[in-house]
Amino acid sequence: MAALKYWLWLTEKKKLTNQVRLALLEHFGSPEDLYFSDSGEYLQVPGMSRVMAAELEEKDLSATDRILGECQRLNIRIMTMQDAAYPSRLKNIYDPPCLLYTKGTMPLLDEEAAVAVVGTRDATPYGISSAEKLGYELASQGAVIVSGVARGADSAAIRGALRAGGVTVGVLGGGIDVVYPPENEYLYQDIAASGVLMSEYPPGTEPAGRHFPVRNRILSGLCVATLVVEAPERSGALITAATALEQGRDVFAVPGPIDAPASAGCNRLIRDGAGLVSESWDLLREYEHHFPGKLRAGKPHAPANLGYEARQAAPPARPARETLHLSEAGLTDDQIRILKTLGDEPMLVDDLIEWTGLSARRVLTALTMLEIDNYVSQSSGKRFARSVTLAE
16 A cells, blocks of 8 residues: 555656656656656656656655545555556557556456447447447357446447346546446446446546547557447547557447448448457457357347337437638637537537547536527537538
């Protein structure tokens, strides 16, 4: 426990990039040795700046003590990259997290066929049904299901795996104690009971748009393969797939109708060489000999009502749009960024947060003002589309 406070001290230095933290650990050997060094030694490390070195000269440990207290209160474990239980598969990626906060029982992921199942938050009934079905089948056949626990396809895959009695891993973009989205509270509890919740962010950290692309490297880094169930051309799931490829991991995708915008991203992945998956064994057969005795061939009999949660109304037709001249509209930078991100197809707030990199509070504040001015329209499920044509 004493050594943990130095790990927390290092990871809470926000002016450092993760690559610099890793370089510091390689140079000094441990966070404790780093803590008791000085600015002159810090500046010898590649990538260090004087601003970063000055931050490392701040030795106050009160914030780390608060984090340790919160973790103890919430029954959250802290696993550092020097712990034996830290997955080697993750440690070997380009940018592994220095530590992970976990709740539940960490499976021995290096010994398992772990599969990241991801997809759009704005999933169609087809996407929900496919994600639940494949989550169920993969778990039934021995795979560990890893997910970001977002709305839509991610949560559906976890639900399917849980119904199969499988082991699940939820990789979060905020603190483990901050349920996001709020309706997933019971899903968080079930994941922790069947497997583990994990995050590189301390308790109390609110999810922010910039967290999710960074989180994706953990999602794919824990796994032998990433399966994209449903994704339009602009989807965070495609970021995860790209990250998996950068890490040298396999990517698979579920095909969809050629005229369905929600499947355009998956169809493109398949065109570019991703493995096509219509049932779970299409994926798992690739790893049967890597995990002898772990994976079971055959077709599981999934319950017929998988996917029954999907209920989405079509967005209302929009009237002809006016032209909004951004240079004359008196909008804030946040409002302009959101307008440029939105298009004709409605987007979930979660996707806006991810694509803009803004916090949930800033996105919601900007959307409220834009909706008042009739620059955006809201449809079912808190989805937003731009109501005007933009001009500079």
